[in-house]
Structures are given as structure tokens and as C-alpha cells.
Amino acid sequence: MAKLVMIRHGQSEWNALNLFNGWIDTNLSEKGIQQAKDAGDLLAEEGIEFDQAYTSVLTRAITTLHLALHEAGQLYVPEVKSWRLNERHYGALQGQNKAEAAEKWGDEQVHIWRRSYDVLPPLLDSYEETMTVQGKDYPAFDRRYADVPYGDLPLGENLKVTLERVLPFWYSNIAKDLQAGKNVVIAAHGNSLRALAKHIEGISDDDILNLEIANGQPIVYDLAEDLSINSKKTLSK
Numbered sequence: 080m081a082k083l084v085m086i087r088h089g090q091s092e093w094n095a096l097n098l099f100n101g102w103i104d105t106n107l108s109e110k111g112i113q114q115a116k117d118a119g120d121l122l123a124e125e126g127i128e129f130d131q132a133y134t135s136v137l138t139r140a141i142t143t144l145h146l147a148l149h150e151a152g153q154l155y156v157p158e159v160k161s162w163r164l165n166e167r168h169y170g171a172l173q174g175q176n177k178a179e180a181a182e183k184w185g186d187e188q189v190h191i192w193r194r195s196y197d198v199l200p201p202l203l204d205s206y207e208e209t210m211t212v213q214g215k216d217y218p219a220f221d222r223r224y225a226d227v228p229y230g231d232l233p234l235g236e237n238l239k240v241t242l243e244r245v246l247p248f249w250y251s252n253i254a255k256d257l258q259a260g261k262n263v264v265i266a267a268h269g270n271s272l273r274a275l276a277k278h279i280e281g282i283s284d285d286d287i288l289n290l291e292i293a294n295g296q297p298i299v300y301d302l303a304e305d306l307s308i309n310s311k312k313t314l315s316k
């Protein structure tokens with residue numbers, strides 16, 4: 080039996096501003112830093128000893144992993160970062176305000192873009208190096224993606240496409256560790272984790288619309304050797 084813990088990063092600066100974040104690299108807000116530390120306290124209380132950690136190549140998830148592991152006294156745990164665990168790419172919505180988008184396109188359309196399984200958001204026309212929001216430059220695509228084959232970089236993703244790029248990494252790394260009985264922690268993003276939860280829990284394309292994952296609240300799965308779920312619980316303060 081192995082434990083899999085999934086943590087959505089703490090609140091980001093763009094979550095706080097209600098902006099579509101996606102692949103844009105933003106920091107944790109003060110609240111997000113506290114949420115990440117709280118997640119570490121909860122894991123310490125739970126007494127889980129991790130063998131392997133995974134995260135994306137986005138700062139908000141990496142920082143969350145480090146703060147949580149530090150708080151849990153397990154910063155030494157080996158970690159692997161992969162672009163495949165990144166947030167879903169929000170296409171041309173990235174950097175836009177979610178409430179303003181709802182005023183422009185309607186609540187229902189924006190909800191479909193945010194939560195449907197297979198409707199794509201408006202796509203970018205081309206890869207942008209950086210984007211400027213509120214006078215600040217943010218890297219969009221940079222050297223952290225140098226090893227990703229050009230055609231694999233998204234111009235916008237729905238949850239289905241997100242799952243399709245998460246799954247190769249699940250099979251090549253995470254599932255193997257779990258089958259070997261290792262306890263694994265993944266610090267990632269609302270939608271890359273929804274995609275993984277869909278796969279692990281066998282959630283239907285329709286029901287996945289209703290799954291929300293909160294910032295900084297660890298989800299603990301106890302998994303059998305065939306990766307079926309013995310139990311699942313969400314930790315919160």
C-alpha cells in the first residue's frame with residue numbers, strides 16, 4: 080500500500096487578482112505562502128513519510144512543495160519537476176480577469192471554458208515569449224521548455240488535452256513509484272490535479288465538471304498495489 084498526496088499550490092498573486100493564470104509564472108501571495116505552510120503542518124500531523132516528490136516547472140507549485148516539505152521536516156525528499164504537471168494552458172484567456180471575461184462572454188460560456196472536459200478556450204495565435212500584465216512582464220515560454228518538442232507546446236488546453244499530456248508522466252514516473260510502495264507527494268495545479276484525479280478515481284467526463292480542488296488542502300489517497308483506491312481524504316485546518 081502506498082500513499083499519494085496531491086496538493087494544489089497555495090493562492091497565487093494572480094489567483095488573488097482573479098486573473099486566468101495558466102502557464103504564466105506567478106508567485107504565491109502572502110496568503111498562499113501561509114496555505115503552503117499549513118499544508119506541511121497537516122502532513123506532519125498525518126505522519127506520512129514521503130519517498131518521492133513531484134512538481135511542475137511553475138514557481139507557485141515548486142514554492143508550495145518546498146514550504147510544505149520544509150514545514151513537515153522532509154525537505155530532503157528527492158524531487159522531480161516536469162512541465163507535464165503544469166496548470167492547463169488557458170490560451171488567449173491568460174492574463175484576463177475572470178469576472179470581466181464573464182461580463183464579456185457570459186457566465187455560462189466562461190464556466191464551460193473553465194470546467195468542461197473537452198471545450199477548448201480561445202487559443203493563442205502563436206507562442207509568446209513574455210506577456211505584460213499590469214505593467215509587469217511574465218515569462219510565457221522560456222528556456223524551461225527548451226527540451227519540449229516544439230509541436231508539444233500548447234496554444235491553449237481543455238482538461239482532456241491536459242490529461243493527455245499529464246498521463247505519460249503519470250505512467251513513466253508516478254505510477255511506477257506507487258506500485259513499488261513509495262509514498263509520493265505531488266504539488267501542482269487546480270486543473271492538472273483535476274485531470275489526475277479523473278484518471279485515478281475514474282470520474283466521468285460529465286462529473287468532472289463538479290470537482291473543485293482547493294488551494295493548499297492536501298488530498299491523501301491510500302492506494303492498493305493495482306492503484307485502486309482504499310481510501311481518500313482531504314486535509315484542512
Ligand SMILES: O=C(O)[C@H](O)COP(=O)(O)O
Nearest residue numbers: 098099100101166193269
Ligand atoms: O490558471 C488559473 O487561473 C487557475 O490556476 C485555475 O483556474 P480555474 O479555476 O479558472 O480553472
